[in-house]
Amino acid sequence: xxxIGQVSEMFxxxxxxxxxxxxxxxxxxxxxxxxxxxxxxxxxxxxxxxxCLKKSGLEIKEIKQFMSWCVEGASTYPDxxxxxxxxxxxxxxxxxxxQKTLDMLNFKCxxxxxxxxxxxxxxxxxxxxxxxxxxxxxxxxxxxx
Amino acid sequence: xxxIGQVSEMFxxxxxxxxxxxxxxxxxxxxxxxxxxxxxxxxxxxxxxxxCLKKSGLEIKEIKQFMSWCVEGASTYPDxxxxxxxxxxxxxxxxxxxQKTLDMLNFKCxxxxxxxxxxxxxxxxxxxxxxxxxxxxxxxxxxxx
DNA sequence: CCTTGACATAAAGTTAGGTTTAGGAATTAC
DNA sequence: GTAATTCCTAAACCTAACTTTATGTCAAGG
Numbered sequence: 001x002x003x004i005g006q007v008s009e010m011f012x013x014x015x016x017x018x019x020x021x022x023x024x025x026x027x028x029x030x031x032x033x034x035x036x037x038x039x040x041x042x043x044x045x046x047x048x049x050x051x052c053l054k055k056s057g058l059e060i061k062e063i064k065q066f067m068s069w070c071v072e073g074a075s076t077y078p079d080x081x082x083x084x085x086x087x088x089x090x091x092x093x094x095x096x097x098x099q100k101t102l103d104m105l106n107f108k109c110x111x112x113x114x115x116x117x118x119x120x121x122x123x124x125x126x127x128x129x130x131x132x133x134x135x136x137x138x139x140x141x142x143x144x145x
Numbered sequence: 146x147x148x149i150g151q152v153s154e155m156f157x158x159x160x161x162x163x164x165x166x167x168x169x170x171x172x173x174x175x176x177x178x179x180x181x182x183x184x185x186x187x188x189x190x191x192x193x194x195x196x197c198l199k200k201s202g203l204e205i206k207e208i209k210q211f212m213s214w215c216v217e218g219a220s221t222y223p224d225x226x227x228x229x230x231x232x233x234x235x236x237x238x239x240x241x242x243x244q245k246t247l248d249m250l251n252f253k254c255x256x257x258x259x260x261x262x263x264x265x266x267x268x269x270x271x272x273x274x275x276x277x278x279x280x281x282x283x284x285x286x287x288x289x290x
Numbered sequence: 291c292c293t294t295g296a297c298a299t300a301a302a303g304t305t306a307g308g309t310t311t312a313g314g315a316a317t318t319a320c
Numbered sequence: 321g322t323a324a325t326t327c328c329t330a331a332a333c334c335t336a337a338c339t340t341t342a343t344g345t346c347a348a349g350g
Contacts, residue, residue, distance in 0.1 A: 016309055052249040081257035088250040098240055104197040105233040112226035161339055
């Protein structure tokens with residue numbers, strides 16, 4: 001069993017955030033001893049799931065819905081599985097977008113590296129948009145398509 | 146040359162957002178004809194960079210700083226390059242985190258798939274935390290480390 | 291001419307996800 | 321026993337990035 005301060009340390013989250021999550025119903029049925037929250041392994045796993053779902057783009061109230069399903073029991077296994085499947089495809093799509101972002105960033109790094117060497121952007125402007133070195137052209141095309 | 150409405154269509158962004166970006170100084174020196182914004186290829190590329198930098202986690206005012214550097218000329222090439230290098234490492238780190246998120250999501254999908262088949266979580270609880278099938282164990286370990 | 295539609299501005303409003311503040315209560319350290 | 325920590329709640333506050341509203345201009349079609 002952990003106090004809110006210990007969990008705050010473990011997860012590097014402000015105490016106020018943990019209290020906020022609790023107030024929003026993300027730790028249903030958490031124990032208390034004379035008013036003081038007692039975080040068990042169940043709450044720690046809940047917190048891991050909260051961080052995961054948040055990162056997947058889910059809102060707090062939808063995470064609360066998931067936590068309610070957990071309380072409801074075995075009848076909600078399909079709902080819970082469906083939720084994770086949906087988040088999975090959203091995160092996969094997000095990674096594709098991030099790769100495109102990374103391609104743009106790599107292109108811009110090359111661009112300014114070249115500009116620094118040349119002292120201007122004249123040669124670069126002549127290479128744009130389709131006479132770039134092959135590997136750079138790939139980055140550019142993926143970032144601009 | 147494009148009107149704000151055309152650009153809104155092309156980038157699937159609300160007109161209000163484009164005006165907001167302009168007000169925040171993200172299109173320095175954009176042309177106008179009797180008050181009406183004229184978006185040129187320069188502004189379209191600016192918009193691509195805005196979307197890229199935003200996705201990399203940069204705030205609007207920092208993007209404005211970048212746009213100011215672009216106006217300043219060749220002396221800011223190193224600043225601009227440095228900015229993109231920094232964003233690059235941030236996006237790479239973000240992708241590692243997203244992969245961890247994806248591992249958690251994949252683990253949970255397997256978990257509930259198994260729970261549905263078993264009708265309960267008893268067998269699962271016996272396998273946790275280190276007697277999972279090898280490929281699932283990897284997901285679990287990466288998501289919980 | 292007058293209505294429609296796309297453009298403009300300034301300023302107020304919105305939203306999510308916290309964070310801070312004010313005022314206590316209880317536990318721990320010495 | 322008292323001083324310092326750590327905990328509690330309710331409610332106000334904050335921030336970024338838009339969005340909405342109110343009001344107005346201007347060009348083209350009927």
